[in-house]
Amino acid sequence: MTIQEVIQIGGAILVSLGGASAVLFGFSSWLGKVWADRLMEKEKAKYSTDLERFKSDLSQTADSHKVKLKKSEFIFQKEFEAASALVALNRDIVPTYSHPDMDWYDACDEMALDFGRTEVKLHAYLKEHGAILPAGVKHLVTICFGIAGQEKFNATRGSVHASANAGADLLYGHLKQAELEIIEKINGQIVV
Template sequence: MSWEDVFKLLGAAIFSLGGGGALVFGLSSWLGKVWAGRILGKETHRLNLEVEAAKRSLDLIKENTLRFQNDKILAYRAVVEIIARILATFDSYESNRLSATDAAARFDEFNEHRIRVYGYLAMLAPQAVMDAQDVLMDYLLKICNNTDQYEWARVREKALVAFNAIRADIGIDKSPITYNGDL
């Protein structure tokens, strides 16, 4: 065997190992990309499912919060309506436009609604609203039972305290409203 044959044989061996190495390297690179793509696809799918579940949870929380807030507003609206009705009765009675019998019937109606609304508020309102409501209702009841006198300025003062507590609770505005009129 000549030197030339030895170099040819060594060159062929190196070439065949290099080609096989390149083939193994290329296949392993391709296989790595395939596996990485599959793993990434599974993780992406899992994350998408988690994001969707989180969105559903947030939507449910949002819906419950809005429903609760709406229930509060309805209960507070009922408070305003019964207060307005009894104050109109006081004004009509004080100006002799309403008989004592009719005034008594309206007081009974007021008392029934007052008790119902108190139950609604007890389920929804914070203590600050309950306290202000109690002070106002106690004063109105004293007027109805002739143990205190009807004074519009005192009613307005107590009503504004209650309304400001309501406004703070439902987040309309934290600054209190005041009466700036002449009466």
């Protein structure tokens, strides 16, 4: 074996190994691309599914909050109407200043003389707004309804019994307290 033959054999080996390595490199590159594409598709499908689930959950949460907000707005509107009606009722019950020497005792006499109409007004108020009233306010208005119903018999056009006058003062105090409580509740719901 001559040097030339050794070089030819060595060259042939290198060429064949180089060709094989080129083929092997091309094949591994193609195979790597196929695997990468498959892995990418799996990840893409997984993230797409996760994204759709997240969108669905977010949509359901948003819809739930919209419903809660609508209910809250409805309840707030009813509470506001009840508060406004109670303020108006309270103003209707308290007599206006009718003579120069009128004092609180005289005002209570006038309220007592009107207990029959007050009872009807309180009954109508409870009938319309009783379902939405806070428990404390409803309790106070119910007490006032009872006072008016009971004491109306102790106040006639000719005279007002002391218990009817005291009842008028108590009724006014309870209605004022109920008004303050319901307005405080309404104001507590206003967020700026």
